Amino acid sequence: xxxxxxxxxxxxxxxxxxxxxxxxxxxxxxxxxxxxxxxxxxxxxxxxxxxxxxxxxxxxxxxxxxxxxxxxxxxxxxxxxxxxxxxxxxxxxxxxxxxxxxxxxxxxxxxxxxxxxxxxxxxxxxxxxxxxxxxxxxxxxxxxxxxxxxxxxxxxxxxxxxxxxxxxxxxxxxxxxxxxxxxxxxxxxxxxxxxxxxxxxxxxxxxxxxxxxxxxxxxxxxxxxxxxxxxxxxxxxxxxxxxxxxxxxxxxxxxxxxxxxxxxxxxxxxxxxxxxxxxxxxxxxxxxxxxxxxxxxxxxxxxxxxxxxxxxxxxxxxxxxxxxxxxxxxxxxxxxxxxxxxxxxxxxxxxxxxxxxxxxxxxxxxxxxxxxx
Numbered sequence: 001x002x003x004x005x006x007x008x009x010x011x012x013x014x015x016x017x018x019x020x021x022x023x024x025x026x027x028x029x030x031x032x033x034x035x036x037x038x039x040x041x042x043x044x045x046x047x048x049x050x051x052x053x054x055x056x057x058x059x060x061x062x063x064x065x066x067x068x069x070x071x072x073x074x075x076x077x078x079x080x081x082x083x084x085x086x087x088x089x090x091x092x093x094x095x096x097x098x099x100x101x102x103x104x105x106x107x108x109x110x111x112x113x114x115x116x117x118x119x120x121x122x123x124x125x126x127x128x129x130x131x132x133x134x135x136x137x138x139x140x141x142x143x144x145x146x147x148x149x150x151x152x153x154x155x156x157x158x159x160x161x162x163x164x165x166x167x168x169x170x171x172x173x174x175x176x177x178x179x180x181x182x183x184x185x186x187x188x189x190x191x192x193x194x195x196x197x198x199x200x201x202x203x204x205x206x207x208x209x210x211x212x213x214x215x216x217x218x219x220x221x222x223x224x225x226x227x228x229x230x231x232x233x234x235x236x237x238x239x240x241x242x243x244x245x246x247x248x249x250x251x252x253x254x255x256x257x258x259x260x261x262x263x264x265x266x267x268x269x270x271x272x273x274x275x276x277x278x279x280x281x282x283x284x285x286x287x288x289x290x291x292x293x294x295x296x297x298x299x300x301x302x303x304x305x306x307x308x309x310x311x312x313x314x315x316x317x318x319x320x321x322x323x324x325x326x327x328x329x330x331x332x333x334x335x336x337x338x339x340x341x342x343x344x345x346x347x348x349x350x351x352x353x354x355x356x357x358x359x360x361x362x363x364x365x366x367x368x369x370x371x372x373x
Contacts, residue, residue: 030312037113066173093177097184154335215356232279242298303343
């Protein structure tokens with residue numbers, strides 16, 4: 001993108017003339033290539049960089065009032081170049097929806113831009129070797145940190161919608177944007193489902209990255225605050241912070257009904273106990289129907305998922321003459337990679353901890369026993 005230009009003498013025709021090139025630049029950036037990874041760039045960002053204008057001011061320079069103008073008004077303007085703005089207006093509304101309701105942006109550590117559909121990512125198993133005292137000239141004992149590779153596939157996620165001629169002719173861009181934002185929310189929910197699948201099952205075919213299932217103290221009581229503390233305390237010793245929870249509607253209601261969450265008591269405690277292995281003093285709960293029955297997902301977002309994106313949100317349209325509609329398809333090419341197996345835990349209300357305890361890879365005690373012999 002070239003540096004900011006002087007628009008003091010620009011007329012509407014000057015903006016029209018440069019619009020097609022602006023849109024081509026953005027589409028190229030969003031698609032990426034073998035040489036360059038994709039970039040999620042918006043019309044708002046581009047016109048701010050090039051002209052020093054907000055998107056609203058830019059539309060005003062083009063002679064478009066979103067509160068009054070319809071798509072047909074734009075298509076019938078004398079300069080045909082103005083048509084290039086329509087996909088950008090649609091994309092901006094859909095993007096707002098994608099970022100509004102879904103929770104996956106809150107549980108990923110990083111959004112990595114990639115240049116292919118099959119990505120090779122590391123798979124690391126830490127050693128269980130304990131430290132020991134080493135005398136002078138003695139060999140330091142070795143444990144194993146095995147490094148492997150795993151293939152992570154990413155997918156094109158898409159959804160289409162049809163706009164009738166009546167909508168194109170009579171519905172203002174602002175009103176249309178309200179419905180398109182809801183369309184974006186649905187796309188975002190599809191991303192949530194994809195993220196949930198990787199959280200629970202990992203990327204490996206043999207299930208080696210599946211989230212461990214931990215039981216509760218008393219299945220008759222279900223999940224209690226003590227069970228959450230059980231996970232949080234162990235997690236703190238592992239350097240994990242399971243501050244994000246995912247469950248179904250019933251699970252959300254049951255947790256909100258726990259005395260520790262619903263009761264607000266006043267007064268000063270008689271004694272204070274500060275646990276130096278920190279546990280969360282608050283948690284975020286996200287509702288998703290993909291959570292297994294009677295189970296709660298606990299996540300450390302700093303170590304659970306990386307989002308991989310090969311193409312940002314792209315739009316394609318076609319005219320369907322038979323029923324006087326225009327079909328528009330919105331697609332993302334993306335996926336998720338699981339980082340560490342112990343960053344995602346399933347707490348099961350119907351399983352006993354005595355039978356479903358912490359797996360070996362969550363046992364930190366061997367590292368603390370230094371052999372002094």
